[in-house]
Amino acid sequence: MHAQRNFKIAIIGTCDTKLEELLYLYNHVSTISNSLKTDSFSITPVLVNIGKPSESTSHHKKISISIHSLLPSSTSYSCRNDLIATIGGALKSYLLDLVQNDKIQGILAIGGSCGSSIVADALRSLPFGFPKALLSTMASGDIKPYIGCSDTTVLYSVVDIAGLNSLLKQVLENAAGAIVGMIESRALILETVDLNTRQRKKVAITMFGITTPACDAARAVLEKNNCEVFVFHATGSGGMAMEKLILDGTFDGVLDLTTTELADEAFGGVLSAGSERLKGAARTGIPIVVSTGALDCINFGPKETVPEKYKERKIHVHNSAVTVVRTTETENKCLGEVICARLLENSRDGKRHKIRVWLPLKSVSILDQDESSFRDEKANQALQEAITAGLRDTGIQVVAKDLDINDKRFAEGVAKSRLQRLA
CATH class of the missing domain: 3.40.50.12030 (Uncharacterised protein family UPF0261, NC domain)
Structure with a gap:
């Protein structure tokens, strides 16, 4: 009998502005994973912060990494756009390393226009077929600048990602279910590939x-x-x-x-x-x-x-x-x-x-x-x-x-x- 494999999903967003929504996703992914009746694999969420580093609290202990910590401390930025591009580049390198070394098996990012821009290049750079999803306030318009020709799954948040309400909770739950479903499907396929x-x-x-x-x-x-x-x-x-x-x-x-x-x-x-x-x-x-x-x-x-x-x-x-x-x-x-x-x-x-x-x-x-x-x-x-x-x-x-x-x-x-x- 094969040992149980643990699949990890990176949940990515700005923890300084969207921590409540990210934690809701984190907890819902854990709930779905715990309900899966399988001995072959489990799913664990990993929280990645692309926003400003925050003071440590009990909630922040769930944050696996802050991308800011990967940036040179002496670097200065002439404008906000430079900082956004730098964070995006660091995130891209970080995720590519994880994917190439099979340390992560899926990605779910959330954001408004800024957060979506930060994660866009990183998601586009990932291999086709790798489970990746973006829940964005920008998803009802022209999304080509965000996804290019990648196979990123895009979901529209309907309301702004700014405080939990009954509608946003349903959207977040669907996003969590989508990425967990992709991971589960991929795990089953890997076991039966001809x-x-x-x-x-x-x-x-x-x-x-x-x-x-x-x-x-x-x-x-x-x-x-x-x-x-x-x-x-x-x-x-x-x-x-x-x-x-x-x-x-x-x-x-x-x-x-x-x-x-x-x-x-x-x-x-x-x-x-x-x-x-x-x-x-x-x-x-x-x-x-x-x-x-x-x-x-x-x-x-x-x-x-x-x-x-x-x-x-x-x-x-x-x-x-x-x-x-x-x-x-x-x-x-x-x-x-x-x-x-x-x-x-x-x-x-x-x-x-x-x-x-x-x-x-x-x-x-x-x-x-x-x-x-x-x-x-x-x-x-x-x-x-x-x-x-x-x-x-x-x-x-x-x-x-x-x-x-x-x-x-x-x-x-x-x-x-x-x-x-x-x-």
Whole structure:
């Protein structure tokens, strides 16, 4: 029989202003843990103070650490924002060390705008899948600045976290139940993980609605060959999440079929994945196959949000919330050069044989094939020629196929090429 394991949950907040609410969470987590009927694990709350250090009282003895104690005593701060950033950085280092050494198994943070800002970067830096939740007064608005592309669970406090009342107690109880449930679920899964699942090669794929047939066909080939496939929707946050996971060492290989986010970054679309897109695999040296999926599109919101300079272009209304603009010959030449630059500048000569670029010569999306609305042979040719010229004699192989990207033969060929590099 295995010894009982103790899982620890960090409860984080400003104890100088929210101690009553933090202690309520602390006690409720303990109550739930004590009610769990299991011999395999227990759950213990650990209170972390990101506010001002306070005088010792019986309640404060429950505080495991004050992040202020980790800051150099001689440091001075020019403004409040500098102090907030410094505390946030210290918290991030502290939590990463705990997580990497398996000394903590979950995190629940609470805060207003200031407290949420302090914990935000720390939560974003933690591994995907690690149980983490933020209960915030800011959660009903734009929460992207706080969570980025992380899988942080976010709960809205409804009322301010300023004194216990019957409504806030229910919200706090739900937050405690959520994080305990994540820990319990994770503990049970760790006991039953299939060894075969652990041994499968992990491959990331990028997909868009108009490259779905290609992605599905490639995924089927990979899964039949004992690969675990992770599909990322190329909507900006999807590309950002994939790049982070690549750098974290999650994948054995990448099939970057859909690089459309590069067009949004370059030409003002709303689905940019930022300047780190298409760099991770080249930097880490894992095998990657890159293609040009959906580079015919610059993405915007409703049709009325399309910038004036694009109004005379070929425009496709995907639905009431998504409108796409066709890229031009000049823009596609630029995108080809971007692809070459990112692969070459981030790779080492000895690793470039692990990079391949597959070009579908007929079309790069459903909208571009045959007589569809975005068909533009000159624009496609400009993209292909820029990539072919830019990668010539670099050690990166370019494979051109006279097929549509969504042709099953193209997608299966890309997948088999990926498998060859994994072998």
